[in-house]
Amino acid sequence: MSAPRRVRAGLVAAACAAALAGCVALPTSGPVVAGDGQVNEPEGIVVLAQGPQADAGPADIVEGFLLAGAAEVTGDFVVAREFLAGDARSEWDPTAGATVARSVEFEATSETQVTVELDVVGKVDDGGRFAETSAAARESARFELVQDGDGDWRITHAPDGVIITPATMDQQYRAVTLWFLTPDADMLVPEVRWFPQRDRNLPTAVVKALLAGPSPWLRDAVSSAVPAGVELKPEAVLVEGGVAEVSLQPVGVVQEADRGLLLAQLEESLRPLGIASVQVRAGGVVLDGGAADVPTATGGELEVLAGGRVVSLTGSEPAPVDDVAAVEGAAPQGLARGRGDLRVALADPGTLVTVPAAGQPGEVLAAGAALAAPSVDRHGWVWTARTSTAGPLVATRPGAAPVDVTGDWLAGRTVDALRVSADGTRIAVVSSGPDGVSLDVAGVVRDESAAPLRLGAPVRAGARLAPTGAVVWVDDVTLAVLAEDEAGTVPHLVPVSGRSTPLPVVAGAAALAAGRGERTLHVVTADGELLRYDGRTWVTVPGATDVSGAAFPG
Structure with missing residues (x-):
């Protein structure tokens, strides 16, 4: 048997360089000619x-075989099948998904077997769902x-x-957002899938995925x-002049659908592909009507909790928010805001209260030995958890009794954040259990009044991290x-479906706040600094001192 041979992520990059060698050069002679002034957008490396x-x-x-398969992700895999023999040529299914590997090691484990x-x-599954794996993830593939x-030699x-490789995924796959609806149809809800980006049938793949519905979680x-x-x-x-034609069956069912909402989902999902509008046909007849105006989430202004007071940073210098009283407690922290005037905070590590209006008392919403920093959803429910013991999440609202909200996967786990x-349809949870600390995202199942009932099964996000x-x-x-990593406390950007990205280290980072986009991301340090x-x-926000919490609406 031969010694193992290790091939790192540069393998495909090297193949790209070889393919491109000698193909592009700057002219050194000849006449000067006028160009047409048009610069075409590059389509990437082929x-x-x-x-x-x-x-x-x-x-x-x-x-x-592996190189050919990676090169043909957007094609029909004709060349890759040349490496196969017999039934394997027809039985091998390259569309079953993609394993994204940083390095590959080949070992001939017998005269007729190679283990990789x-x-x-x-990993990307056959539905385009990407899941990051843990830093210790290793797999074997037998040929x-x-x-x-x-x-x-041929593969049977x-x-x-x-x-x-990660580079191949970046070059040849495209993240596309499918848009669904909140249960009350008041907002659009995204789910990211990954498709081969040079696929001429990408609009078809996106529509098929949308019709199949959201992922189980x-x-x-x-x-x-x-x-x-x-x-x-x-x-x-069919796409022509920025208009996509989508023919759906069965006719009767399509005609009974809410056309405005259906078009809103289709148009929002296809718009990043250069499609401006969608025509839906049922039985050859174009359905009349336009897309409903269904919004996505919007941002808002940042407020901070400083010295127990809620402070606005929108002016030339920080100023207390009008008609809002101070949070009374031993250690006010963990500010959270709803979309209206509802503000909540921890008066101390174990007491969740409303931030009172001027001249009014605050209301205690939940109490325990230690509570997680709260979050307020768009329906006015305030979420927290008891961080000292394993148990369910707690959802409450002013004037109502707290409700325990759990999912089977939280059994035996302590919620940290x-x-x-x-x-309001998804919740991110950092929790600790026998298998360590994890970041999970789960669906929030509600009743007809939007009260939370339970959490669905989760998907793991940021699996390579130690939150x-x-x-x-x-x-x-x-x-x-x-x-945490070797450098200290590191903020990371973590897509629900994608690879995590580290940001610069922040010494003493204690809390986070964000509105819409990474440039709205703020860190509160243990020393009361606010960084943007x-x-x-990271840059210091001038005038923001003694900060113990920060929040955007929602």
Whole structure:
């Protein structure tokens, strides 16, 4: 057996460089001519797949097969199948998903078998759902080979799917947001999927995914104007002049759907692909009416808790918010705000109170030995958790008794931090359990009055991180969380479906706040400083001192 051979993530990049060598050069002679003044947007690097090489050994054949499969992610995998023999040519399913690996090690474990060891950073399933894996994630893939009549090695068994590097994913996949609806249809709710970005049928893939509905983890928390059983017939979205034509069946079911909401979901999902409007046909007839005006979440102004007072930072210098009294308590902290005038905070680590209006007393909403920093959803429910013991989340509101909200996955786990999304359908939870600390996102299932009932099954986010608490939504599909690494406390941007990105270290980081976009991200330090992320580094917010909490609406 041969010694293991390790191939790092630069493998495909090297193949790209080889493919491009000699293809592009600047002219050094000839006449000067006028250009047309038009600059076309670059379409990225095109990597050409190469077929099997003569006299290649088993490990070389497997390596060539993986390279060809990665190069043909957006094609029909004709070249990759040249590495296969017999039934494997038709049975291998490259569309079953993609394993994203930082490095690959090949080992001939017998004369006819090659094992590939993978340092995995994430996976894309057959529905386009990306899941980041833990830093210790390792996987093995087994390939069986045979020599043909000419003495050339070919693969008789290959795992379904393709193996790609992070660079290949960045170059050849595109994150597309599918838009669903809140249960009351008042807001759009996003879910990100990943599709091969050079696929000529990308609009078709997006529409099919939208018709299939949200992922299981989100399904019970949202709604859709797409009726059950509706299909794309014919199975292609035709695009001409920025208008997409979508033909749906069965006719009767489509005609009974809420056309405005259906068009809103379709148009919002297809707009990033250069599609301005959508025509829906049912039985060859174009449905009349336009898309309903369904908003996504909006931002707001930052307020901070400083010395127990709620302070606005919108003016030339910080000033207390009018008609809002101070938070009375031993250690006011953890400010949170609703979309109206509702503000809440921790009066001390174990007492959750409303921030009183001037001349009015605050109301105690929950109490315990230690409570998580609160979050207020768009329905006016205030969320927290008892951080000293394992148990359910707590949802409450002024004038109402607290409600325990749990999910099966929280059993035996202690919640360290939480934050509800602006649309109220999802919640991010940092929790500790026997398997360590994790960041999970789950759907919030509510009753007809929007009162929370339970949490759905979660998806793991930021699996490579060791969160220390403090989580916020930076936008509709991205979180920020504090995590520890060798450098200290590091804020990270964590997509619900995507790879985490570290930001510069913040010494003594204790809390986070964000509105809409990473440039609204703020950190509160243990020393009471307020820092804002400017896209490259952290800058001190002038005049903000003795800060113990910060919050945008929602």
